[in-house]
Amino acid sequence: MPEVTANMLRHAAMNLLVQKNYSHDELAQKLSYLSDNDELILDVLDRLEKERLLSNERYVEGFIQHRAAKGQGPSRIAQDLEKKGIDPEMIVNALKVSEINWQELAKSVRQQKFGHKHPRKSREINEQREFLQSRGFPAELLANLF
Template identity: 25%
Template sequence: MSDFDRKIITDAITRMLARREHSYNEIVRKLTQKGIERGAFIPILEEFREADIQSDCRFAESRARALFMKGKGPRAIKLDMQQYGIEESIADQALQALAPDWFESARSVKEKKFGSFIEKDFALLQKQKQFLLYRGFYQEHIEYAVKGD
């Protein structure tokens, strides 16, 4: 590989990481889409990883925080991280570092959408539960949020 090719690849990776954290797999996907051969950029990307410029842990923490602030639950956050190629252990660490109260988060999301009223109508209660399930909360969080315990 020529110095010119190395510079192009290094610049591309640097531009990506300058905007926001990216997962290793996300960078691989984006560089492949640009038509850069995998064999050419993997060694350079490994250098970025060894220098701690690219970190899946930092990406996971950043992503978990952003999704939590959008009202997503732990299941949705883990599934999102899987799509970026983050290992489950790293995703779990990011969620632990975030240390949210998922019960109160579920309640807050429910109240933002439906108000603080405790629903008695079965169909409307199911609608609230389905909404929280869609947002990625577990059953115990959902029950807490809709029952007002």
């Protein structure tokens, strides 16, 4: 089997990026299946970042928008981004500037699941609160919802 070169890794990375946006760590993992030369992989990724073809900031922004559109809250989104190797400080900053009204999103998600009628019994309130918390909406955000 021929030795994998930087050009081959770059070509593979570009093919992956055309299909989907990846974080730095995700793309490094994908490229590690082609080469066990970590230094070469990091050099290729650094070059892609300098050329603005690979950007964790852009990845995080898109990830937040996509997940919010699916009805997920900031806690769940942050947790999933951390699992993907994104710096927690970058996540916090991106969530702050995302211009998503998390309160309105939680209200909308609640209405999609349970309808427009507000719960009256504490059992119903707890069920809806637990559902929203499982979707990643923190308790302090839900205080004004019920």
